[in-house]
Amino acid sequence: MNTKQSDDVPAKGPKYLAALSSLPEHLRPVYQALVEEYKFHALIRYGKAWVAYDVIADLVKAGWRSEPGHTDAPAAGPSVGRREEEARDGRKSR
Numbered sequence: 001m002n003t004k005q006s007d008d009v010p011a012k013g014p015k016y017l018a019a020l021s022s023l024p025e026h027l028r029p030v031y032q033a034l035v036e037e038y039k040f041h042a043l044i045r046y047g048k049a050w051v052a053y054d055v056i057a058d059l060v061k062a063g064w065r066s067e068p069g070h071t072d073a074p075a076a077g078p079s080v081g082r083r084e085e086e087a088r089d090g091r092k093s094r
Helices: 014-021 025-046 053-061 078-089
Strands: none
Touching (some): 025 053
16 A cells, blocks of 8 residues: 655555544544644755654644634743643653
């Protein structure tokens, strides 16, 4: 089974599908949109469109939603900073 796109990025491979299937039906379009957006920006910034599909699914489950017309990266709020600090310390967010 060939799961490669012409730009050598996996297209709907097992990791993508596993993360997608971990989401409720109503969140799947959000996940799909974020994957495409992430791939685009990663390609522009790093020249590679690699995606951690499980991380994107976690973001969607945590409440990530697109803001129409939003082009700048959001500033990290207190909860994001706390989560980053807890991740560095090996703690989990509540």
